[in-house]
Amino acid sequence: MDNWIWRTEKIPQAVTAWLTGLLGPGLLVDLAKMAIVAAILAVFVSVLALALVWIERKVAAHVQQRLGPMRVGPHGLLQTLADGLKLLSKENITPLEADHFVFHLAPLLCFAATFVALAFIPFAPDIQAVNFNVGLVFVLGIGSVGVLGILAAGWSSNNKWSLLGAMRAGAQIISYELSATLALLSMLVFAGSLDFRGIIASQAAGWWIWRAPLVGVVAFVIYGIASTAECNRTPFDLVEGESELTAGFHTEYTSIRFAMFFLAEFVNMFVVCAISATVFLGGWMPFHIGNAAAFNRIADLIPPWIWFFGKTTALVLTMMWVRWTFPRLRVDQLMNFEWKFLLPLAFGTLAVASILVTAGWYFFPG
Amino acid sequence: MGFFERATTAVGGLLQGMGITFGHFVRFDEVITQQYPENRATLKMAPRFRGKIHLLRDPATGAYPCTACGMCVKACPNNSLTVKREKDPATNKFRLSGYYYHFERCTLCGLCVDTCKFSALAMGNEFENAVLDRRTLTLRLDTPDGVPQPDLEAAS
Numbered sequence: 001m002d003n004w005i006w007r008t009e010k011i012p013q014a015v016t017a018w019l020t021g022l023l024g025p026g027l028l029v030d031l032a033k034m035a036i037v038a039a040i041l042a043v044f045v046s047v048l049a050l051a052l053v054w055i056e057r058k059v060a061a062h063v064q065q066r067l068g069p070m071r072v073g074p075h076g077l078l079q080t081l082a083d084g085l086k087l088l089s090k091e092n093i094t095p096l097e098a099d100h101f102v103f104h105l106a107p108l109l110c111f112a113a114t115f116v117a118l119a120f121i122p123f124a125p126d127i128q129a130v131n132f133n134v135g136l137v138f139v140l141g142i143g144s145v146g147v148l149g150i151l152a153a154g155w156s157s158n159n160k161w162s163l164l165g166a167m168r169a170g171a172q173i174i175s176y177e178l179s180a181t182l183a184l185l186s187m188l189v190f191a192g193s194l195d196f197r198g199i200i201a202s203q204a205a206g207w208w209i210w211r212a213p214l215v216g217v218v219a220f221v222i223y224g225i226a227s228t229a230e231c232n233r234t235p236f237d238l239v240e241g242e243s244e245l246t247a248g249f250h251t252e253y254t255s256i257r258f259a260m261f262f263l264a265e266f267v268n269m270f271v272v273c274a275i276s277a278t279v280f281l282g283g284w285m286p287f288h289i290g291n292a293a294a295f296n297r298i299a300d301l302i303p304p305w306i307w308f309f310g311k312t313t314a315l316v317l318t319m320m321w322v323r324w325t326f327p328r329l330r331v332d333q334l335m336n337f338e339w340k341f342l343l344p345l346a347f348g349t350l351a352v353a354s355i356l357v358t359a360g361w362y363f364f365p366g
Numbered sequence: 367m368g369f370f371e372r373a374t375t376a377v378g379g380l381l382q383g384m385g386i387t388f389g390h391f392v393r394f395d396e397v398i399t400q401q402y403p404e405n406r407a408t409l410k411m412a413p414r415f416r417g418k419i420h421l422l423r424d425p426a427t428g429a430y431p432c433t434a435c436g437m438c439v440k441a442c443p444n445n446s447l448t449v450k451r452e453k454d455p456a457t458n459k460f461r462l463s464g465y466y467y468h469f470e471r472c473t474l475c476g477l478c479v480d481t482c483k484f485s486a487l488a489m490g491n492e493f494e495n496a497v498l499d500r501r502t503l504t505l506r507l508d509t510p511d512g513v514p515q516p517d518l519e520a521a522s
Contacts, residue, residue, distance in 0.1 A: 063387045067399040325387040326380065 005303050009126035037119075037129045045115060045267055052266040053080040056320055063324040084259065092255040095158060102156035107253065107260035109149030114267045116142050121274045122196050124284045124305035134194045139275065140181055143230070146264065147173045150239075153261070154249040165248025168331065169239040173230050175338045180226035182346035183219040186353035187212065187279045190362065196278060203282040205290050205364040212362050215353045220280045222346050227272035228319060229334070231265065235326040236334060273315035277308065281315075284308040290364040416474045417490040418514075421465050421507035430508050432486040434462040438478035446472040448520065462508055466520045469495070470503040 004010045015036070019029045054069070054077065061068030069076025094103060117139045119129035132138055147170055154166020188194065190212050191202040202208075209216040229236035240248040250261045277283060284304035288296045329337065356362050367375070390396070400409060423430050434451035450464035479487045497503060504521035505514040 059391065061399075062391045062394070062397070065390050065393075065396055065398045067397055067401070070401065321384065321387060321391070325383050 006300075008124040008303075008305060012126050041115065041118060041129060045118065045263070048270055049263045049266045050080045050084065052270060052316070053083075053262075055316075056266070056323075059317065059320040060324050063321070087259045088256055090255040092257065093252075095252050097158045098252065099156035099158065102152050103252075104257070106149045106153035106156060107257040107264075109152060110146050110264040111149075111260045113142050113144075113146035113149060114264045114271055117271045118267065120196060121271065122200060122278065122283055123308055124303070127305065128196065131197060132195070135196045136184065136188070136194050136199065136275070136279070139271075140177070140184070143268075143271075144173075144177065146268065149264075150249050153253065157249070157252040159252055161245045161247075162249050162251045165239050165241075165245045165251070168245075169232060169249060172232070172236060172238060172334060175335065176226040176229035176236075176342075179338060179342045179346045180223055180230060182343070182350050183223035183226065184275070184279055186215060186219045186346070186350045189350070189353050189357045191279070196283070199279055200283040200285050203285045204288060206288050207280065207282040207285070209280040211364060212353060212356065215349055215356060216280065218345070218349050219353070220276070222342060222349065223276055223280070224315075224318075225342065226338075226346075227276060228322065229338070231269050231272060231319075233269065233319065234323040235328045237328055238331055238334060269316060269319060270312065273312045273319065274308075276315055277311035281311045282307075283311075411491040411493075415489075415491050415493070416476055417492040418469060418474075418495070418505075419467060419472070419478060419507075420488045420490045421467075421514075422486050422488055423512045428510070428512070430462060430465075430486065431484050432462050432465065432508070433484055434460055434465075435483070437481045437483065438487060441477045441481035443475065443477065444471050444473060447478060464506060464520075465508040466517060467505045467507050467514070468503070468521075469505060470500055 004014075016029065016033065019032050023029050023032060057079070058068045058076075060066075069079035072079040072082050094100060120132060120135045120139050122128040150169045150173075151166050154162045154164075154169070157163070187208045188199070190208050191199045193199055193202060203211075205211065207216075209220050212219075232239045239245075245251075250258055253261060282288075284307050286296070286299035286302060286304065286307050288299060402409065421430060421432060432449075434449050436449050436451075439447045439449050446468045448464075448466040448468070449462065450466070451460045452463040453459070454461045474489070476489055479489055495503075501518050501521040502516040504517055506517040506520065507514050509515050
């Protein structure tokens with residue numbers, strides 16, 4: 001258990017040592033590390049999007065007693081790759097009356113927002129592209145740049161449907177971001193840190209979802225609902241609607257620009273699930289119970305990156321399960337639910353959480 | 367109903383729905399989709415699928431219960447059926463002497479089957495109906511072995 005599978009912090013150390021030997025100490029090593037990490041993340045994002053689209057289609061199919069893609073590759077594994085290649089080979093159309101600069105910028109904004117957010121997520125000890133002492137705030141902030149991309153897309157398309165879809169998306173994401181942030185904040189008062197490392201380190205005695213009595217579960221559910229809305233997924237997918245808005249803000253987009261919106265949407269789902277897993281379920285931290293050393297050692301037998309990806313995958317699958325079960329809400333229902341129910345509940349949770357932390361009424365304090 | 371009662375009912379309904387979809391998700395054996403060309407040998411057809419009509423035949427005696435009354439011919443909206451009959455010299459009653467089915471004109475509406483008083487007709491399950499010569503779509507159904515045979519003379 002002392003090799004790189006369990007102690008993943010050895011990987012960056014080894015890479016740094018190798019690069020220093022190769023290039024000598026100095027700026028070059030840092031630049032080389034940046035390039036390597038960027039390349040790894042780019043490959044990861046592409047593979048992740050392909051995998052998520054395939055999983056989504058399979059989940060949808062089996063929920064509806066179908067089989068889903070079966071023809072391209074074993075069980076349709078290569079279907080999304082084929083679809084992606086087809087999408088890239090399509091003509092790249094820009095509407096004549098569109099605002100060209102913004103029109104071309106919007107998909108990049110959307111994609112960059114999710115890509116940057118991914119860089120802050122700790123996949124395992126020290127397997128994190130950027131370590132930042134207010135990482136969570138930064139990720140929440142950069143998530144809002146995605147909304148800007150959507151609004152820019154809707155506005156610059158010069159199309160009524162696109163604009164309406166973008167406005168809906170903007171209103172929805174900005175509204176639900178409040179609840180999502182408040183739910184995360186209720187856990188942050190327990191964790192006492194905005195750094196992803198600090199948040200995970202604070203859960204060494206147990207995950208916050210159960211160590212914060214009741215508040216943890218309530219905040220987890222609130223964040224789950226709000227993040228589903230932020231990802232524009234059913235039952236909150238009012239951004240799209242064939243009968244009313246055609247395809248919403250990406251109606252006028254084709255080829256690789258459409259693919260970038262699509263990619264951002266799916267990777268965004270992974271990002272919110274990863275944040276949820278990190279803040280509520282301890283990220284890569286194995287399941288620990290206080291100071292029950294024997295039990296904790298058994299949980300440690302599973303490598304941390306398996307814990308992280310297991311939790312995130314479970315959350316992603318739950319999100320897909322919800323998507324293919326529930327019908328969508330109306331716009332007024334969506335706004336009523338957020339402003340009249342979820343937001344007061346999130347404020348209440350935050351208040352109760354603060355009281356609990358001040359009084360020390362949670363499991364294994366200190 | 368009060369607010370909390372309605373909220374509880376709503377959450378209960380959502381959880382029930384998720385239970386149903388989870389049940390579908392884990393039951394791989396209940397998948398309805400069929401991989402057609404691969405599973406051709408084990409293809410499961412829906413019992414009410416309407417394929418070519420069959421003239422039923424008593425498997426023991428090889429006799430057809432059809433009395434050649436011609437009601438199916440009258441019911442057929444596009445003249446896909448032709449029933450030929452002859453007088454049986456022994457009993458002095460009509461009997462079937464040729465049941466012709468013009469499949470090229472049939473819309474598989476099933477009115478002939480509904481009309482038949484003697485349960486002598488049924489819809490089959492065949493759906494691979496492509497042929498290279500349209501004349502072979504005209505079939506004689508009352509063959510001695512019960513297998514429909516193309517009848518090129520009756521073909522129009």
